[in-house]
Amino acid sequence: MTTQxxxxxxxxxxxxxxxxxxxxxxxxxxxxxxHREPQSLAQTREKLERFLSGRVDGxxxxxxxxxxxxxxxxxxxxxxxxxxxxSDELVLRVKAPVGICITEVEREFQxxxxxxxLIPVPKPYWVSxxxxxxxxxxxxxxxxxxVPSPTQNVPHATGLGTAYGPELRPLLAPQFVEHLARLxxxxxxxxxxxxxxxxxxNTTDAIDWRLAIWNRAWDEDALGPHLTVLLARxxxxxxxxxxxxxxxxxxxxxxxxxxxxEESGEITAIxxxxxxxxxxxxxxxxxxxxxxxxxxxxxGRYLNSGLVHTxxxxxxxxxxxxLSVDRERLNYYLVLNLYWAVxxxxxxxxxxxxxxxxxxxxxxNFISGLGGYFIxxxxxxxxxx
Amino acid sequence: xVPTVTQQLRSMRRRFCDTILPALPPDAEFAREQxxxxxxxxxxxxDTHEHEYRYQVV
Numbered sequence: 325m326t327t328q329x330x331x332x333x334x335x336x337x338x339x340x341x342x343x344x345x346x347x348x349x350x351x352x353x354x355x356x357x358x359h360r361e362p363q364s365l366a367q368t369r370e371k372l373e374r375f376l377s378g379r380v381d382g383x384x385x386x387x388x389x390x391x392x393x394x395x396x397x398x399x400x401x402x403x404x405x406x407x408x409x410x411s412d413e414l415v416l417r418v419k420a421p422v423g424i425c426i427t428e429v430e431r432e433f434q435x436x437x438x439x440x441x442l443i444p445v446p447k448p449y450w451v452s453x454x455x456x457x458x459x460x461x462x463x464x465x466x467x468x469x470x471v472p473s474p475t476q477n478v479p480h481a482t483g484l485g486t487a488y489g490p491e492l493r494p495l496l497a498p499q500f501v502e503h504l505a506r507l508x509x510x511x512x513x514x515x516x517x518x519x520x521x522x523x524x525x526n527t528t529d530a531i532d533w534r535l536a537i538w539n540r541a542w543d544e545d546a547l548g549p550h551l552t553v554l555l556a557r558x559x560x561x562x563x564x565x566x567x568x569x570x571x572x573x574x575x576x577x578x579x580x581x582x583x584x585x586e587e588s589g590e591i592t593a594i595x596x597x598x599x600x601x602x603x604x605x606x607x608x609x610x611x612x613x614x615x616x617x618x619x620x621x622x623x624g625r626y627l628n629s630g631l632v633h634t635x636x637x638x639x640x641x642x643x644x645x646x647l648s649v650d651r652e653r654l655n656y657y658l659v660l661n662l663y664w665a666v667x668x669x670x671x672x673x674x675x676x677x678x679x680x681x682x683x684x685x686x687x688x689n690f691i692s693g694l695g696g697y698f699i700x701x702x703x704x705x706x707x708x709x
Numbered sequence: 710x711v712p713t714v715t716q717q718l719r720s721m722r723r724r725f726c727d728t729i730l731p732a733l734p735p736d737a738e739f740a741r742e743q744x745x746x747x748x749x750x751x752x753x754x755x756d757t758h759e760h761e762y763r764y765q766v767v
Contacts, residue, residue: 393742686746690753 337540340521340533340601342428347540350422350681358421359680363459365391368401372416375457379450382408398423399683402467413467414449419460420682424673424691425541425664427598429453429461431519435600436465438515438572443503444468444593468593470583485617486580487630495589497631498640500582503594504612505645508571508605515572520602523570530567530603531660535560538664545667545675552699553671555706556663565653567604575599577608578617579629605647610657613637614665615701616694655705662702669695714758722751 339347352358369389376384385406392400398417405412419429429451436448447466452458473486488496523529535557542553576599583593613628621627628637638649670692677685712720730744 390736391739393738683743686743686750690746690750693753 337536338533339536339540342431342519343426343537346426346428347544350426351544353421353681354679362683363399363418365389365401368399368416368418368458369403371458372401372403375450375452376405380405380407412449414464415446415467416458416462416464418458418462420676420684421460422672422676422679422681423598423684424676424688425599425668426537426672428519429463429598431600432598433463434515434517434519435572435597438512438517439507439510439594439597442510443506444591445597446593446595468583470585470592472580472583472595474586476586485578485619485630487619488579490622492584492586492589493627493631496584496591497636499591500612500629500631501637501640502644503591504574504577504608505641505647507574508608508647509645510572512572512602517602523567523602525570526566526568528564528566530570530601531564534601534603534607534660534664535564538667542667542671546671547675547678550666550670550699552702552706553663553666556659556666556702559706559709560656560660560663563656565604565656569605569647570602571605571608571647573601573603573605573608575601575608575611577612578614579631580617604653604657605645606650606653606657607660609637609641609649610654611661613654613658614661616697659702659705662698662705665698666695666702669698715755718751718755718758722748722755725751 337344337347369386372389373386376386387404387406389401389403392402392415398419401416401418403414403416405414419427430453433448433451436445439445440447446468449464449466451464452462455461474488474492478489521533523533539557542557546553574594574597576596577594581594581596582591583595584591613634617629618627619630621633625633628634632640641647642649673688673695674692676682677688682688725744725748730741730748733740733744
């Protein structure tokens with residue numbers, strides 16, 4: 325164990341350095357009642373123009389600056405950056421002081437840079453970790469055309485996640501699997517991932533650090549104890565599998581988190597990279613297979629993320645990535661994903677809302693109901709174990 | 710006799726739906742999203758709050 329690892333483990337939570345700083349910052353702000361006050365559109369636009377003036381050569385103009393809906397941990401704005409001979413459609417995402425889980429903008433930016441050109445993602449332009457720029461860490465990326473869910477022939481949703489219907493599904497499903505396979509097979513050794521701690525292959529580093537995040541989040545945020553959380557935590561600690569191959573992971577790979585062109589059925593961008601990390605591919609796979617995201621097809625067979633049957637998902641993934649899928653590890657990461665979803669939905673979200681550290685307080689309280697659903701799923705699995 | 714919590718929630722929901730939501734500018738995307746979440750929360754409260762005491766104590 326290195327000195328750095330010893331220091332991190334000493335406080336009981338071996339959380340990655342960048343994320344540990346965000347945890348500390350959360351506690352500091354919460355203790356002094358440092359809330360995020362609402363920002364007017366004009367204030368944010370002014371900050372954006374000041375930020376760009378230090379980064380864009382020559383004259384420029386910000387046009388059509390508007391607040392966007394959606395997003396669980398960001399204030400998002402779209403705008404057009406017009407320069408002498410070019411015009412770019414861009415998105416500014418300003419982090420909430422605390423979202424529904426701890427994330428770090430530099431990591432997200434580096435993931436976008438590492439994957440841009442490999443799979444469809446928004447082009448990363450600039451990142452700011454200086455609170456003088458936007459008040460909070462922020463990221464500017466390209467705006468990608470497409471929709472997150474069908475707007476025409478909208479299928480009747482039978483699950484919690486986005487449904488695509490029989491016409492779009494066969495177009496989207498192979499791409500959904502292929503992009504994940506390419507991401508996990510990617511050799512990231514020459515990418516700038518300085519915002520990440522690098523887990524050693526054939527150890528439990530990656531899972532130890534991941535468990536530390538959710539354990540710390542629960543301990544610091546939960547408004548009350550919960551027996552299922554305690555049982556899940558114990559089971560996860562006792563059954564940690566070794567990570568044979570360290571992959572770049574998306575962390576939130578599922579239906580609803582990508583854009584697609586409705587006419588062609590082409591996936592235009594994989595979104596929401598803030599939970600990305602270096603770890604076991606089974607984590608992303610199990611997450612995309614979470615009960616709740618998908619629904620049965622007309623013959624009653626479950627479609628993971630509303631798109632693909634399990635056998636097809638695994639066979640195509642293995643063929644494209646060259647990486648094997650271990651069903652036992654899938655089960656472990658199913659429990660891990662349910663665990664962190666519960667920690668976020670019924671621990672961090674309601675606490676963040678209560679502490680007035682987000683403008684998404686109503687949503688965070690509302691979606692805690694989904695946490696109750698996941699608690700039920702955890703109970704079902706842990707009872708078998 | 711004062712109105713019950715359910716009656717008050719129902720009237721708040723009605724006014725929210727019929728008066729406040731339509732008055733929001735169509736391009737106020739974020740505000741509309743938050744308003745719809747508030748509406749969903751009203752519905753959740755109406756569905757559950759009368760059972761909450763029993764759930765907690767039984």
